[in-house]
Amino acid sequence: TGKSIVKIAGRRYLYLPKLGYIKTSKTGVLKDVKIKRYTVSLEPTGKYYLSIQAEVKAPQKFKKTGKQVGIDVGVADLAILSNGLKYPAFEASYFEKQSRIWQSKYSRRRHLAYLLCEQDKHQKVLNLRSLESFSNWQRARKLKASYQKKVANKRKDYLHKLTTHLVRQYDVIAIEDLKVKNLQKNHCLAKAIANASWSMFRQMLEYKCERYGKELIAVNPKNTSRICSKCGFNSGAKPLEIREWTCPNCQAHHDRDINAAVNILYKAMPNGQELAVVNS
Template sequence: MAKVLKGIKLRLYPNQHQVDQLWQMFGNNRFVWNQMLAMAKEGYRNNPSSHFVNEYGMNYLLKPLKQEYPFLKQNDSTSLQVVNHDLAQSFKMLFKHQGGYPRFKSKWAIKQSYTGRSICQVIANRRMKLPKLGSIRTSKTGRVAGLKIKRYTINYDSTGRYYLSLQVEVSAPQALLKTGKKVGLDVGIANLAISSDGIKYKTFNAKWLKKQAIRWQSKYSRRRHRATIAVRQWNHNHKTLKAELDDYQNWQRARIQKARYQQRIANRRKDYLHKLTTNLVKQYDVIVIEDLKTKNLQHNHHLAKAIANASWYDFRTMLAYKCAWHGKELIVVKPNYTSQICSNCGHHSGPKPLAVREWTCSQCGTHHDRDINAAVNILHKGLKAGG
């Protein structure tokens, strides 16, 4: 039976000793990244024509590095190899002109993580055994019972919580029953997706949560500004005992509260997108969507926030892998002129302002809803391209 890789995310509840271990491992991974990057930069500075040290070469350097810095032995050894792999991939992307130059990692970054390839085991209900950490309390271990874990990642995010992300190997989902239906989808802002059948799916909106997130964002900015002023005044008046920004906890509480509201919004949006895409894959055998360059569209500052909230990229990504899993077909077409062409007679009526939501074809007299007409044209394009 075919196998596919799937991601599962669990909440971690480490004790104080395990928290100290986690932060030591976060720091060790960051240290290895910075050391390898510094050596690569120094080697290029001394001899620009020299060959780049690849992943195998960096792994060879790990042994002398551990001898020089014994604290690196506190890490899962595979996590340091993953650091080298990620750095080598960053340089490969740089050489292909698909990414920027790798940067040094800071210990002041709010989000911290490390990844390993060692064996993780479920040892009891809501208990897992992780390399170097031993038995640790988690959530919902039933989701990974009996599955082969390929790699694991432990994250600390801006909400102050720890998460365990697992890449597991599972049997490929069964193909869904064929319905014989085909649909074209036009994405928008007020409505996330408009189908060629005339159905409009609303964009996710959580007004109350957004208001709370904005409110706590303001509190965070104000409290941090006050703490910064207080630190400067204290350090100016006291030459021996210096204060630091982290000594003022009030702004950090606001940061965590703000981050938790933002995470709740993100989680609810993701849940909405999962339910919507699953429903579409169950209903239709062929789904045609437009190939939009979201990053380019976000250069329009009037629409950037609304486009980001709509999450077009996540919507397309979910449709892609769910169609592949369940034996359905996803066709991606270029969106050129789809809102300007009459879906009834094919007459090209020319560009229209965004404010124009309905129009009548001057050739055949058909009255169109702009979005539904675009979705029908997208469907026609996809069926023509797919044969």
């Protein structure tokens, strides 16, 4: 870590006081900014990353559109909007599969290398082998880290594009105030919820709404999937496999997720439709 001045030496080249000239990327975004601190870190993939703390101008606010939307999050579809639009959950099956394969190979090769190291100690050989000396284990470690990093990068890229699009399109965004950690205690859904990245999705919406002059409202999700958005009738709890239902009071047919998104928007709007609670 350093506090000295970092200079742009040319296209894709930076000058770091302690390291000299290095080749990097995205030097164009550093124009007209004041760099205060930098950190160079080595990732498990074997690549070096440069993190920069900089002072930049306040970003330009997005234009007002006069639109409001409620968003219900899910597993199959990450974001379901009150206007009927659905955005699918992040999917990178190939890289996730490769990550699992190399995780298994990594664990097995590391265990075998550990046994050989212990065997050397037991036999009291002169030149003891270390875990770092086993090239197969090192290769598996780097490949495992590489595929895991690709999955993480692709997920973050997808969420950035989706959240920026939503913030650009809507002035007021209403979402559920979910306790993700509590939901992940359900072992049947924990992996799917973690893969959907609900927490990261909300965090991005929060800071982007603040940055670009939009409003984010978190509402209590209680009964949002049970109440009819047409008449306010509470039809009670429904199993997760039921994705569509018909209100027994007004006979309106609902998509479960879209109906929940509409109710979330109603809860967020102070002058919106008041949801009646009618016992079934």
